Amino acid sequence: MAGNVTLSAGVRQNLLSLQNTASMMSVTQNRLATGKKVNTALDNPTNFFTAYALSARSKDLSNLLDAMSNGIKTLETADNGLTSITKNLESMQSTLRQARQDKSFQTESFEFETTDTWRTVAFATDADKVGSFAAAHSVTLNSLESTGFDVANVENSTITIGMTDDNGGALDSVEVNIKAGDSAKEIANKINNALRNSENGSQGIRATIVAGEIRITASSLRTLTIASVDSQGVDNLSDFGLGTGTVAAAADDASSVDELVAAINADTIAAESVRASNNNGKLRIENLSTTALAMEIQDSLSAQQENVTIGGNQVRKNLADQFNELRDQLDKLSDDSSFNGINLLRGDKLTITFNEIGTSTIEIQTKNGEAITAARLGLSDVSASELDKDDDIDTLLTNVAEALNTIRSQSSAFGSNLSIVENRTSFTKMMMNTLQTGGDALVLADTNEEGANMLSLQTRQQLSSTALSLASQADQTALRLFG
Template identity: 45%
Template sequence: MASNITLSSGVRSNLLNLQSTADLKNVTQTRLSTGKKVNSALDNPSNFFTASSLSSRASDLSNLLDGMANGIQTIQAANNGLTSITTTLQSMQSTLNQARQDKSFQTQSYEIDATAIGTAAVKNLNLSGGSIGPAGGAGVDIALNTANVAATPATLTGSGMLGTIGPGGAGSFTISANGLNGGAAVNVTLLAADDAATVAGRINTALGAASGGAAGISADGSSGQVIFTSASGNNITLAGSPPTLTNAGFAPGNRASTNGVVASTGAVKTVDQLVTSINGTTALTGKVVASNDNGKLRVQNLSTQDLTTKGAGGGKVDGVVGSTSTVAGNSVRTSLSKQFNDLRDQLTKFGDDASFNGVNLLRGDNLKLNLNETGTSFINVQTKDKAGNAASVDNTFLKVDTTVAKDLDSDSAIDGKLDIIKDALSSIRSVSSSLGSQLSSVQNRKDFTKNMINTLQVGSDNLTLADTNEEGANLLALNTRQSLQTTSLSFASQADQAVLQFLR
């Protein structure tokens, strides 16, 4: 056994030194191989546990970086959707501007068939469909002519008893009518004893003496009332002093009149007159425009829908109910309305597809990102409207409705839709700004966390890492020392070997 071996003091001393050097060499080699000067709590308890705490926190923060990175990608996915939605809205805006600039409204020119229209009765050109209303509906009538009108007699009846004429025993009143006496009033004098028949006689006598009176106006008193008649239809007017009229039985309350109608000859409207009538009709303003096309009536349909004309057919306006023709609608605006709807359908689809890892911010999902290892610092990323409420970015949020062709009939209607697109773009910019702000916060926090991890790791390394240059120098010195100690041990053992000389 080793304990039974007796070593000299010199050998033992050198052996202890060699063992000590070997231990130091082992420590140095361990430090060089691990790169750490503190590999366990036995090496330096304070540094070991402090470094372990710092490394643990750095590890926890490193785990948060993955969540932040995914959060950034989720926000970026939402931003991709918003970018595509913005581009689509701008395309829709361009489509509407193109529709507004297009003026390829269809026209139809008609000759005026004056013979077919005639003046026997009033005939109309009826316009329906287009922007006016349903085709075949009531539509709007434009008179094509004025019909012949026969004269309707005018009558004026004075009722009541003829009373006392007045202190002078006589009274007078005047009669006026168009075409009578050159426009001058005819004076009639009555006596107190005159009855209705006598009064009528005096009136007829006065009228007969006046120019134009005998053939145009007459009075009849056979019924006990004095009745005036104007066969030409011209109205009759009584004038004179109120007491005289009252005493004569023609007070305002005792007169019943029927206005006559003067005979007239009808006429067919000219093209220019029809143009004026159509363009001056409020119900057709902005819907139909008429013009004179070298003596023909040109009707322009300011709509994407077909315009129906009744009373016009075969290229002629004849006022016949059965005559019908059509002025086609604007096909360019109709096509653009379909393009608008196709683009609109993509708005919602972009929002549906803007998800990342199962989270879609454009559909109102809430993304919670923890920013520290204890969970006390976090950020919620969510799409919100201007009122701050969670919102899904779709057609409802953007208030962009489906468009039908007739919505593009008028420039004012297109301007209204352009205003909606402008508001939608404004809403998208607001959402983009909000997400951009949140993305900036997450990125700043990510950079901060990276810096913190680096700080913690450097602090941990400062407590545990070995200086390889120093340890390399130490190992070289220990190797040298070990060589010297081996030589020294050899010298110490030579003293014991001298005894062998005596034994030989």
């Protein structure tokens, strides 16, 4: 047994030195292999646990860094969507401006031969826009002021319009009941409805609103007798300033066309859809809408009737379709601007945590959490008729401009949020580096130093082995006595 072996003091001393050298070589080899001078708590408890805590925090921040990176991509996706929506709105703006500049309205010209008769021109684009005008002299016989008279005096009054033909023969008469609170337009509509329902004699007679007045006009050689009584049967014609009169015959054809042009253009209802002009003695009608205009021209004596349709403005009509398609694409762009299941443009909330204990966060969302949609921006589909008038197009342009301002404001807000997240991302990376290097400084080994130690230990090991060999040879001296 080893315990029964007796070693000399010299051999034992050299053997112990060799064992210590081997132990130190083992420690040095482990440090070189792991790169750390503190591999377990036994090596240095304070440094080991401090480095472990710093490393653990660095890992926690690394996990948060992944979430920040996802947050940045979510914001970039939303910004891409807003950029495309901005371009889409600019295209809508361009479409409306093109419609605003387009004046390709359709026109037709109609000849009026010199004659003792008179003609009626009627046209309509829809049920609410109907005009009927005489082609001979059409002057104002009477006017009813829309303001300035005592409403109490006209309550439940009846206006009676009696008509005679060109030879003085009696024609139909119409009665119109009015009451307090009726507007000028309502009174004019009541008169026109009564005239339209009359069996005969109403051609060329019309109530219109001109310069704030209700005017009752007639044509050709005819006389209108206008009377009014209140609910008590008392004549209150003076309350309206109404009287009777006779229209002179047309002197020539050109005069007839000019007066018809003036009557049409002065009519507030007709002026919304058509524009009349004298085209070298012809009546020129320009359709100011995108809807086809149906015209009816009737000779009062021969009863001949001509029906003509003037097409609508197709350019503006097509631009209305383009506008609606662009509006539809706006919503689709918003729907497709999602990343990893979060769509900020649809009102989703993005929450990003900046520290490992959750006390530093940022919540990113659109204003009031509202989705970016065409409806939210105040934009709706437009009908072709909404592009008929330049004023209506100007209103639409204003709406699109406001929508652009809203998008740009939201884009600026997201840009600010993105800057914050990117700044915190850079800060987190620097913190991770500081924590990791701080922890490593406590446990990492100096490889240069450990390499030098290993070389020194190897030399010492060789020397210890030589010394052990020499000590063993000294113990063998006694063997020579038996040689």
